[in-house]
Amino acid sequence: MEKILVLDFGGQYNQLIARRVRAMQVYAEIKPYHKTTLSEIRSEGYKGIIFTGGPNSVYAENAPRCDGDILTLGIPVLGICYGAQLIAYLAGGEVRAAENGSEYGKTVVYSEENRLFQDVPAVSECFMSHTDYIATLPKGFTTIAHTDKCPCAAMCDESRKLYAVQFHPEVTHTVYGNQILHNFLFSVCGCAGDWKMEDFIERTIEKYRKELAGKKVLLALSGGVDSSVAAVLLHRAIGKNLTCVFVDHGLLRKDEGDFVEHTFGEKFGVHLLRINAEERFLGKLKGVTEPEKKRKIIGEEFIRVFEDEAKNIGKVECLAQGTIYPDVIESGKGDSAVIKSHHNVGGLPSVMSFESIVEPLRDLFKDEVREVGEKLGIPHALVWRQPFPGPGLAVRIIGEITKEKLDLLRTADAIFREEMERAGMEREAKQYFAVLTSVRSVGVKGDSRTYGYTIALRSVTTDDFMTAEWTRVPFEVLERASSRITGEIAEVTRVVYDITSKPPATVEWE
Ligand code: XMP
Numbered sequence: 001m002e003k004i005l006v007l008d009f010g011g012q013y014n015q016l017i018a019r020r021v022r023a024m025q026v027y028a029e030i031k032p033y034h035k036t037t038l039s040e041i042r043s044e045g046y047k048g049i050i051f052t053g054g055p056n057s058v059y060a061e062n063a064p065r066c067d068g069d070i071l072t073l074g075i076p077v078l079g080i081c082y083g084a085q086l087i088a089y090l091a092g093g094e095v096r097a098a099e100n101g102s103e104y105g106k107t108v109v110y111s112e113e114n115r116l117f118q119d120v121p122a123v124s125e126c127f128m129s130h131t132d133y134i135a136t137l138p139k140g141f142t143t144i145a146h147t148d149k150c151p152c153a154a155m156c157d158e159s160r161k162l163y164a165v166q167f168h169p170e171v172t173h174t175v176y177g178n179q180i181l182h183n184f185l186f187s188v189c190g191c192a193g194d195w196k197m198e199d200f201i202e203r204t205i206e207k208y209r210k211e212l213a214g215k216k217v218l219l220a221l222s223g224g225v226d227s228s229v230a231a232v233l234l235h236r237a238i239g240k241n242l243t244c245v246f247v248d249h250g251l252l253r254k255d256e257g258d259f260v261e262h263t264f265g266e267k268f269g270v271h272l273l274r275i276n277a278e279e280r281f282l283g284k285l286k287g288v289t290e291p292e293k294k295r296k297i298i299g300e301e302f303i304r305v306f307e308d309e310a311k312n313i314g315k316v317e318c319l320a321q322g323t324i325y326p327d328v329i330e331s332g333k334g335d336s337a338v339i340k341s342h343h344n345v346g347g348l349p350s351v352m353s354f355e356s357i358v359e360p361l362r363d364l365f366k367d368e369v370r371e372v373g374e375k376l377g378i379p380h381a382l383v384w385r386q387p388f389p390g391p392g393l394a395v396r397i398i399g400e401i402t403k404e405k406l407d408l409l410r411t412a413d414a415i416f417r418e419e420m421e422r423a424g425m426e427r428e429a430k431q432y433f434a435v436l437t438s439v440r441s442v443g444v445k446g447d448s449r450t451y452g453y454t455i456a457l458r459s460v461t462t463d464d465f466m467t468a469e470w471t472r473v474p475f476e477v478l479e480r481a482s483s484r485i486t487g488e489i490a491e492v493t494r495v496v497y498d499i500t501s502k503p504p505a506t507v508e509w510e
Contacts, residue, residue, distance in 0.1 A: 001199065002191050003027040005046045007036060009064045009082050011053030015325050017080065017170045019365055020178060021050075025193040026185050027200075030363065033066045041073065048076040048189035051083025053168065057097070057132050058082070058089040065090070076161035078116075078184045081130055084164035088155070091138030091162070100149055102131035106173050109153050111145040116156060116163050118183045120176040126153070127173035130166055161188055197371050201233065204360050208237035212318065217358060219320040220306060221246045221272065222390070223260040226322030226361060228382055229373040233360050234320055235270045236376070242320070243271050243313055247305050249298065250278025250406065251392030254414040263379060273313075277305050282403060289399045291510035298391045320358040325365055386431045387465070395510040398438040409436040412455045412485045412492065419481040420459065420473070429471040432459035434485075435498075435509045443493030445486075452493035455485055459498075460507050468502040 006018050008030050021028035026047075041049070049070070056063045068090040071077060079087040085095045109126040111117040126147075134152040137143065145154035145165070154165045163184060169177035185191045217234060221227050221244040234242045244264060248257040257274065264270040284297050310316060361369050373383040389395055393413075397405050413434040420432050435456040443450040457478070462468035482495040498505075 001027060001195065002047045003029060003044070003195075004185065004189070004191075005036070005041060005044070005049045006030040007049055007051050007066065007083075008032050009052050009054035009056075009086065011055070011080075011082060013168055013170050014052040015363065015365070017050055017052060017181075018363070019368070020170050020181050021185065022195070022368070024178075024182055024185055025195045026191045027195040033064050036066070038067055038069055038073070041070065041075070046075055047191050048078065048184065050184075051077065051079040051086055053081030053083060053129075056082060058085050058095050071160070071162060074161075076184070076188045077163065078188075079162075079164040080170070081166060081168060084155075084166050085130075085132055085134060087162060087164045088134040088136075088138055088141075091141065091157075093134060093138035093141065094136035095132050096135040097131055098133050098149065103128040103147065103149050105129075107147050107149075107167065109145050109147050109167060111154065112143075114144045114156060115158065115187050116154065116165075116180060116183050117144065117176075118179075118187060120179050120183075125173065125175045126167035126169075126177070127171040128153075128167050133166065134164070163188065197368070197375055201236075201372060201375060204233055205237045208234060208358070208360065212238050212241065212358070215241060215317040215355075216313075216315065217242045217318040217320050218310060218313065218316045218354075219244045219322075221260065221264065222322075223252075223256060223382070223385075224322070224388065225366070225373060225383060225385055226324050226369055228264070228322070228378055229369050229376065230320055230322040230360050231264060231270055232268055232376045232378055233372070234358070235268060240271050243273065243316070245306060245309050246272060246274045247302060247309075248274055248276050248278065249281040249302065249305075249392060250276075250403075251281065251298070251394045251401075253388065253393070254410040259382075263382060267379075273309060275305055275309055277301075278403075280305065282401065285394065285401045287400060291395060294394050294401070294510070295391050298394055302390075317355045318358050319354040319356075320360070322361060323359045324361045324369055325363055328362060384426075386426075389508060395508045396433060397436045398509060405436055408453065408489055408491055409434060409455075411489055412436070415484045415488065416457050416481045419477055419484070423474065423477045425459070425471070425473060425477065428461055429459040429473070430462050430465070430468075431507060432457075432471065432473075434458070437496075437509075439494075441494050443486075445490075445493070450493050452491050454494040454496060455489075455492050456509070457481060457495065457497050458507070458509070460502065462502075462507075465507060468507055470499050470501055473497070 004021050006028050008014050018028040018030050088095055106125050107128040133150050140157040141155045143152045143155050147153050156163045169180040219231055221231050231244050261274050265272040284301050288294055370383050394401055416434050437454045437456050439454040459471035459473055460468035461471045478497055485495050486492055
């Protein structure tokens with residue numbers, strides 16, 4: 001199988017490089033520069049190598065540097081940002097700090113005709129983020145692009161197939177970035193582009209079949225996309241040696257617990273333990289109104305339930321998690337296994353010790369995880385499920401949580417979701433749900449005065465959930481949801497729609 005090595009020098013977009021390459025159907029693997037030997041590179045038969053960016057200066061005392069002989073292996077190399085400067089340094093050029101300051105952000109780049117810039121206009125926009133620059137080119141190299149501030153925005157030695165770009169082609173702000181990467185892969189490295197996500201699935205299953213042979217693995221299944229895909233993938237690899245624990249804390253949406261149990265237990269034949277812990281959780285939450293306290297109680301109780309269950313299972317060597325690449329970044333990136341508390345678990349069981357943590361989706365982005373999920377035959381509704389917070393409906397009931405309120409909210413939430421989906425809004429709205437406010441108001445139903453609950457409907461449109469716009473849901477959809485909620489739930493007298501963006505509000509109400 002043809003593959004590209006992405007040699008990691010610590011830059012923030014490294015995974016993005018691998019993702020772009022994979023999107024062009026060429027397999028890319030990221031390896032840390034200091035743990036990758038020349039003989040390993042030779043024996044792996046890479047079609048090309050990409051040096052990533054990094055925060056250092058090549059002359060800094062602890063600057064990450066690889067063996068200069070890497071440039072003599074005859075394998076094409078593309079250096080990006082720091083990687084470009086490193087090529088200059090290793091090949092005998094000179095790198096200097098820019099006298100006129102650093103370049104940051106969208107920048108106009110002037111490029112020359114060259115294999116790397118095939119089908120790229122002579123003047124285009126790129127994304128720059130650097131202070132140092134290549135001041136003197138190494139022997140054999142020529143400048144093939146510049147900007148107003150940077151005399152060498154790209155250079156190459158075509159005879160040795162060595163290329164370097166000061167800007168970041170992997171970032172969308174570089175308008176022709178994909179074309180440049182494409183040119184490197186197909187025109188310079190001669191890749192065929194026949195890699196498919198099925199190959200990732202097969203390799204991963206094969207890898208864990210070998211690595212986890214004879215070992216027992218435990219996975220906390222939340223029913224979210226990531227832990228579900230991890231569960232099915234590992235189940236394919238190790239079958240009954242995988243035990244999935246699904247803690248139903250009673251704070252899930254309508255029919256969610258049964259759906260998870262049915263999908264994994266019956267459809268996929270996964271060894272699944274569903275723990276019905278509603279009473280335990282509601283007992284702990286009794287009388288609690290403060291949002292942060294609710295979250296803390298739920299997180300802690302989750303661990304206790306999980307621990308109790310794990311004790312019954314007996315010796316377990318490994319803990320599996322559905323950590324995906326954005327989680328790795330969030331939790332402080334490193335090349336050693338970062339043990340991140342799973343979003344929907346709230347933390348790792350402290351009294352349990354595992355030989356190792358297994359994270360099969362660690363290198364993938366959300367859309368790639370979804371693609372894997374689809375290929376594994378996981379139901380569409382689960383693969384495309386909107387995010388759901390670990391503390392569940394507890395953060396969507398303002399004030400004290402009771403079983404009555406939970407049931408009422410579940411019904412209202414299911415109605416709103418149904419109406420949104422019926423209207424085809426689920427692509428535009430990334431998260432939509434109902435909230436049970438603590439406001440009671442006067443109403444009239446039939447001929448009687450009522451004094452009932454107020455339900456708030458919330459829908460947001462967003463790419464990353466860091467910021468979000470309230471969704472412009474058509475009035476007719478809101479009207480249908482409102483009349484159904486007040487009609488089908490006797491205790492609700494009023495329905496309001498939340499028209500606040502994030503910031504200043506958050507997506508959840510608590
Ligand atoms: P906020 O409310 O912070 O939500 O704007 C942003 C995204 O995060 C989800 N969220 C959570 N997810 N545990 C989770 O696993 C939590 O405690 C939690 N709080 C918020 C929220 O649903 C939205 O998608």
